[in-house]
Amino acid sequence: MSELTPLAISVLALLNERPMHAYEMYQLLLSRQNNRIVKVRPGSLYHTVERLAGQQYVRAIGTERAGNRPERTTYEITPDGNVALTRRVESGLENFVYEYPLFPVVLSEAHNLEADDAVLRLRRRVEELDRWLADVDEAIGLARASGVPERYWMAADYARGQLRAERTWITTTVERIESKDLEWLSRKTQ
Numbered sequence: 001m002s003e004l005t006p007l008a009i010s011v012l013a014l015l016n017e018r019p020m021h022a023y024e025m026y027q028l029l030l031s032r033q034n035n036r037i038v039k040v041r042p043g044s045l046y047h048t049v050e051r052l053a054g055q056q057y058v059r060a061i062g063t064e065r066a067g068n069r070p071e072r073t074t075y076e077i078t079p080d081g082n083v084a085l086t087r088r089v090e091s092g093l094e095n096f097v098y099e100y101p102l103f104p105v106v107l108s109e110a111h112n113l114e115a116d117d118a119v120l121r122l123r124r125r126v127e128e129l130d131r132w133l134a135d136v137d138e139a140i141g142l143a144r145a146s147g148v149p150e151r152y153w154m155a156a157d158y159a160r161g162q163l164r165a166e167r168t169w170i171t172t173t174v175e176r177i178e179s180k181d182l183e184w185l186s187r188k189t190q
Contacts, residue, residue: 004085007039009085010029013085016085019074019076021064022073057077057078058077059076062074114187115184119177122170122174129166
């Protein structure tokens with residue numbers, strides 16, 4: 001059994017709710033704002049569904065056409081797909097895997113910028129984090145107001161915690177650079 005990608009996990013989870021076609025899955029992921037935690041594009045979603053069908057984790061159960069729209073194949077999760085989904089969720093919850101994000105790489109090279117430039121760019125990142133936090137807070141508020149049980153949106157709460165922690169760390173680091181507590185050599189003096 002090959003490891004399921006984040007998008008494959010999302011597809012199997014959607015099909016665990018009910019059978020649907022790929023475009024419906026795409027629309028549902030967007031409406032639930034899952035595109036904030038899973039990189040999803042229509043092409044990659046269709047490819048993922050085809051790959052899951054090849055692995056016999058999903059199967060086609062019908063094809064329909066509405067008007068001039070293209071044919072749409074409806075899929076359902078198979079028993080093997082359900083086992084694969086369960087195992088991947090279990091292993092993903094208990095095993096830490098470092099995912100090599102870009103920010104630590106560019107942060108480790110920030111010393112290549114002048115201190116003022118680094119501070120400016122970090123402040124801009126804080127502004128962006130503030131926008132993301134507002135969006136996440138709004139989404140959580142809507143989920144709560146709609147009576148959606150927390151177990152379905154706890155990933156948003158996790159994301160909020162990560163965003164807040166990053167914002168706090170960056171703000172503190174900016175203050176340390178500005179106060180000279182964090183020594184920053186000018187490139188001109190190196």
